[in-house]
Amino acid sequence: MTQVATRRRRKPSVGQRLLGGLGEILITLGIVLLLFVAWELWWTNLDANKAQQEVTAQFAQGLEVGPALDEDKDFGPAPIAKIPDNETFGIFYIPRFGKDFAHPVTNGVGMDVLNTVGIGHYPDTQAPGELGNFAVAAHRQTHGQVFWDIDKFQTGDKIYLQTAEGFYTYEWRNTEIVEPSQGEVLLPVPHEPGSEPTTSILTMTSCHPPFTTRLRIIAYSELTSWRPADAGPPREIADLVAKTMKN
């Protein structure tokens, strides 16, 4: 017993101290790696959610919306929304993603857009209301994980887009999983190069499966109706739009 105690008090040799220091460095690197995962999966969401709320509020300030009129009037064909370069031009309301889901959409799909303001519009694709493909991208996880529930769409689900022009209502059509290189999903008629589009569709792209970047999940929706801004929002999102405009 006494022998063990004296041995413990003995000064560690240079080799022991070096080994101990190396151990500490390795443990530190392990902790830093875990912290990086925590940053990616959790911290980036905090930053992005704050940025997106600010952008939504700022964009909403410049919009005029009429009172929610309780009628199902047909306002005819939708106008083509104006999309300024690198600017936020609309707010997406997607009840399937949560009853409070209101996220801005900005022109451009660089990491500067997707990592902060969330949903980005592929600049080479068409605008809302235009015949062809209005295609957008957002993160499935990290940076606000805006399209986390993209695999949950069901028949009849509506996707609403508010722009300066008014409210575009899309109805979910189908979802597919493709390789990351399959850019043909962004064509005016997806998978049909050279085809003339006869409808306006919305294409949402994100990562699949969650927490990987192996594949892409693509959700297609069709433009079904339109309401001018002064006619007020569609009934299903009237409360959420009122709340968003107030903030």
Next chain:
Amino acid sequence: MYAWIFRNLPGPLWFRIILALGLIVGAVLLLMNYVFPWLSQYSPWTESTIGLMLL
């Protein structure tokens, strides 16, 4: 390394414990706010767009 830092902190024990905790929090904030955002541009994990070569 950590034992050496702790031994060389000034003040009584309780003060050194608080100081050590402060250093840990500072290091984490530095990583979260500056190091990781810079590092993430080399991270392949968050790619969610699709090839544009056909457009």
